[in-house]
Amino acid sequence: MDYLSQYIVPFSGLDNNEHNFDFVVSDEFFTQFDDSTINGGNINVNLKLLKKTDSLQLKISLKGTVNILCDRCLDYYDQEISFSDMVLVEFGAETNFDSNQDCVLLKKGKTEINIAQLIYEFSHFALPLQHYHPNTKTGETGCNKEMLDILNNYLIDEDDEKIDPRWEKLKDIKNKS
Secondary structure, eight states: OOGGGGGEEEOTTOOSSEEEEEEEEOHHHHHTSTTOSOOEEEEEEEEEEEEOSSEEEEEEEEEEEEEEEOTTTOOEEEEEEEEEEEEEEEEESSOBSSSOSSEEEEETTOOEEEOHHHHHHHHHHTSOSSOOOOOOTTSOOOSOHHHHHHHHHTOOOTTTSOOOHHHHHHHHHHHHO
């Protein structure tokens, strides 16, 4: 059985109303996708499916933690995430998840939808732009101290660096304006 088949939502027998579905995403989920930024995680997913005669409206909410690589010290850490978004599903000639971010095309006659790809994308949308360990309760960085010491050895102090006098004159002109 395909692991991602547990994220298939059958909608053919449902009446035109709102329906709730809950899913749990674990480490194995992210191994199903190539080149994932997320190493693993534990996410609770709530799907509110509003079935209409000619379309579906999916409100997907994610809450949990994911394991990602720190941009500063290159150690993995757990990042809390929370994300919610709405997706409109319309019926057309063929299935296409890539047509538009807010609208998914599903082939007419389909009776179910696999939301695994949407969960995967939304979990990445929930990530902060910069991936840094959160600070500890004492306000210190949560990054690997040994790696930070190594990086600090390679920092260049701008005061020690000699600047070409031509650039220095341009800098003076810039500061006057």
